[in-house]
Amino acid sequence: MTPSTFAPERPETIFTYASPALKFGLGARHELAYEVASLGARRVLVVTDPGVRAGGRVDEIAERVRAAGIETVVFDGVRVEPTDESLERAVAFARAEGPFDAVLAIGGGSSIDTAKAVNLLLTNDGELMDYVNLPVGRGRAPERALLPLIAVPTTTGTGSESTTICVLDVIAQQVKTGISHALLRPTLAVVDPELTVTQPAGVTAASGMDILCHALESYTARPYVSYEHKEPAERVPYCGANPISDAWSERAMSLLAGAFRTAVREGDNLAARERMALAATFAGLGFGNAGVHIPHANAYPIAGRVGPFAPDGYPVDPHADHGLVPHGMAVSMTAPAAFRFTFEAAPERHLRAAALLAPDTARPSEAREVLPSVITALMRDVGLPSGLAELGFGTGDTEALVEGTLKQQRLLATAPREITPEDVADIYRRSAELW
CATH class of the missing domain: 1.20.1090.10 (Dehydroquinate synthase-like - alpha domain)
Incomplete structure (x- = not known):
């Protein structure tokens, strides 16, 4: 593809590429306890939504993690298509229940994006709108490293397990926007196709x-x-x-x-x-x-x-x-x-x-x-x-x-x-x- 409509004075000559570590395959979820333990985590926050938890897989995974000697706290209040209000509720829960050594997101893009916002605000000062992209928010960049985040998608689509983006609706402005920074990218994506079979x-x-x-x-x-x-x-x-x-x-x-x-x-x-x-x-x-x-x-x-x-x-x-x-x-x-x-x-x-x-x-x-x-x-x-x-x-x-x-x-x-x-x-x- 040629840059037909763009003529920079000094064209870019460098591109960058980054991705999380990846574990893919049928039954990959059964190895999550090993992956969490490998991070050295002793206390983990699991982020999911009520529908995914009702299917039983979240508690199955959480029990395996607990059996490995790791304390596990589950937040199942994720809203499908997150809003600023739903993310703020999740952050408030995590701040009240913390500290944590790692975050484990289980669900669709909504759960993974919520986990990204929670992780950001557990580790960095300020409030949600400080980090939302300009011009909707203030576009602030995180200054401190985030906790390890393992993303386990239960839907096939968002790609949030691979990306640096957290998407949300800002209710007062009636607009969907996001938070974007390289530090938001999950540490590890565990993709188990069996988790998507019950997708309507x-x-x-x-x-x-x-x-x-x-x-x-x-x-x-x-x-x-x-x-x-x-x-x-x-x-x-x-x-x-x-x-x-x-x-x-x-x-x-x-x-x-x-x-x-x-x-x-x-x-x-x-x-x-x-x-x-x-x-x-x-x-x-x-x-x-x-x-x-x-x-x-x-x-x-x-x-x-x-x-x-x-x-x-x-x-x-x-x-x-x-x-x-x-x-x-x-x-x-x-x-x-x-x-x-x-x-x-x-x-x-x-x-x-x-x-x-x-x-x-x-x-x-x-x-x-x-x-x-x-x-x-x-x-x-x-x-x-x-x-x-x-x-x-x-x-x-x-x-x-x-x-x-x-x-x-x-x-x-x-x-x-x-x-x-x-x-x-x-x-x-x-x-x-x-x-």
Whole structure:
């Protein structure tokens, strides 16, 4: 990919790559007591949500850890799609019950992201909004090392076990944003595909679209050479598309092509679940370094401003003042239009991605429509909503959605084309009805 729309005076010549240690495979959860003990931890905080704990696996893991002589405290109050308020409750619990030597997150991206915030504020001074990205929060960087964090995903999608990002809704501002710093990356990811078998079809579909968009966005992100050269201390985790992130993203797309529809239809198909877990891990290793861009930037205001929408397979929060759009679903809503917009920055990458995702599918005659058509067909096949209108958004919401997107400059800076407010508005308009 050539940096066609960017001309830095002194192009970057260096990219960075980082990842957690990884343990992957059927039954990997049974080795968690060994991993925790290997850290030298004597007292551990387990972070999870009520639904995951109700399945019994959390207490099974906690008992194995206790049997190794390690005191274990469980916090099961994670909110699906965390808010600033839910994170503050988790932090208050951890501060009251601490100190701890390590943190163990068991659950989907919501549990892992909550554990990241808890870990940050157990080890560093200040409050949550001090560390939330600018301009929503104050963008402060942590000054002290965090505790070891082991992430055990029970869904296949977020990639949070690989990344430096904690995502949250800021209720007062009606926007989803995040905290981003290299110190938030988990120490170890333990990925056991057996933990995902009970994932409902709706959750598999939404989180699978998150995998897809992670891979696509990092694959089509600005190349690292399109940035101005930075000094070592100035480099951020999202450094742009690079040869290593490209390899992970391509492999994630190939795995999705053969497993995604099957995993949604046949939840107990272990082979499909294992491929989806690998795809999620690989996509996380890719975008956790290259970055994501327009679909993720749009997803934050979509999730933050939704009305009473209730997705299949997700718990209903009786205390919430609005509905729920799962992150992967929110990301996918504008993906077809976003990749139509970015096509001209790297046509060969968009066509290559489409070929990886749907190698045997007939193609539209217009090249820029090829990838959007593949994404749309996949969304329809796995049962996602047909566009923003089905989520309850109308033309009157466009201005507020655009405003929310423009707050995500950290993500928009990774887009392969410079994007204006009118471009964002056009993407939203084109995403009202996808089929």
